[in-house]
Amino acid sequence: MTTLSTLSVEDVLRIHEILVADFAKANDPISPAGLRDLGLLESAVGRQHTGGGGKLKYETPAQSAATLMYGVCNNHAFHNGNKRTALVSMLVHLDQNGLTLQDTNQKELFKLILAVANHDLAVPKRGRQSPDAEVEAIANWIKRRAVKPQRGERQITFRELRRRLGHFQYELTHAGKGNAADVYKIVEEKRFLRSPREVRKRIGTIGYRDEGTFVSMKDLKLVRRICKLTEEDGVDSGTFYDSQAIVDGFINKYRNVLRRLSTR
Numbered sequence: 001m002t003t004l005s006t007l008s009v010e011d012v013l014r015i016h017e018i019l020v021a022d023f024a025k026a027n028d029p030i031s032p033a034g035l036r037d038l039g040l041l042e043s044a045v046g047r048q049h050t051g052g053g054g055k056l057k058y059e060t061p062a063q064s065a066a067t068l069m070y071g072v073c074n075n076h077a078f079h080n081g082n083k084r085t086a087l088v089s090m091l092v093h094l095d096q097n098g099l100t101l102q103d104t105n106q107k108e109l110f111k112l113i114l115a116v117a118n119h120d121l122a123v124p125k126r127g128r129q130s131p132d133a134e135v136e137a138i139a140n141w142i143k144r145r146a147v148k149p150q151r152g153e154r155q156i157t158f159r160e161l162r163r164r165l166g167h168f169q170y171e172l173t174h175a176g177k178g179n180a181a182d183v184y185k186i187v188e189e190k191r192f193l194r195s196p197r198e199v200r201k202r203i204g205t206i207g208y209r210d211e212g213t214f215v216s217m218k219d220l221k222l223v224r225r226i227c228k229l230t231e232e233d234g235v236d237s238g239t240f241y242d243s244q245a246i247v248d249g250f251i252n253k254y255r256n257v258l259r260r261l262s263t264r
Contacts, residue, residue: 004060004061004064005093005096005097006049007092007093007096009038009042009045011092011243012072013035014243014247015088015247016035018248019251019258020034022248022251026259028259028262028263030081030084030262031080032080033079033080035077035078036076036077036078037076037077038077040075041072041075041078043075044068044071044075045068047067047070048064048067048068058135058139061146062139062140062146063136064097066090066136066138066139066142067135067139068086068090069086069089070134072085072086074116074117083116083117083261087254088254092243092250094142095250099148099149100147101142101145106254114261119134121134122136122137154237154241154245154246154249155214155215155249155253156220157211157212157214157252158181158209158210158212160248164240164245165223167242168227169185170183170186170227171183171184171185174208178208179207179209180206180208181208182202183204183223183226186199187201203226204222204223206219
């Protein structure tokens with residue numbers, strides 16, 4: 001049986017922080033930002049672990065992602081951005097369990113998160129809405145759309161590629177104009193009777209648009225190959241793509257719905 005992967009309080013806090021940083025310079029910043037009540041966040045995240053007798057109440061990835069989304073959205077643990085944090089948390093949760101949403105447009109996601117926030121997803125029983133029924137409705141929505149992604153490269157922005165390359169002692173540099181960026185390897189040069197110094201050696205060039213744009217799959221494969229960061233070189237995708245790169249990718253992919261949520 002596959003082990004269910006869940007998000008921690010720290011994971012959700014980090015997702016919120018990345019969202020805040022990403023929208024800081026936009027026309028719709030998350031302000032005021034930050035945590036309003038730690039207890040409410042712990043309660044929201046703790047929903048993933050509800051159960052008894054050694055059995056989880058929400059035992060499938062779809063159910064677990066659904067109850068996390070419901071809790072983060074409706075507990076209002078953050079001053080602002082609760083719906084946006086809930087949506088990205090759900091996407092990251094699915095990703096950690098080897099799933100992604102297919103055949104889903106941003107309009108459908110927008111309608112989903114608003115329905116979650118307004119308690120409009122499930123049919124009320126005896127005039128009252130049931131949290132269990134709502135979570136079940138969210139889980140069914142996810143289950144109909146969640147699939148295992150094809151293996152290969154992830155979508156990643158130039159901003160995140162630069163950050164990840166820096167982790168491996170490489171550098172991505174754009175001169176400030178033009179549509180190309182150079183890839184450099186940072187090496188330590190030893191000098192006789194003098195302290196070693198860092199030297200940048202250009203090893204390739206890729207196309208460039210702007211920091212928030214996704215790198216093409218062709219260029220991403222090229223960068224990993226010339227930097228010797230492929231699986232054949234001993235660097236698997238789990239190592240190359242860290243959690244921040246994954247969150248950044250979801251924010252960029254679903255930016256339109258996240259912007260629309262800022263006014264709701």
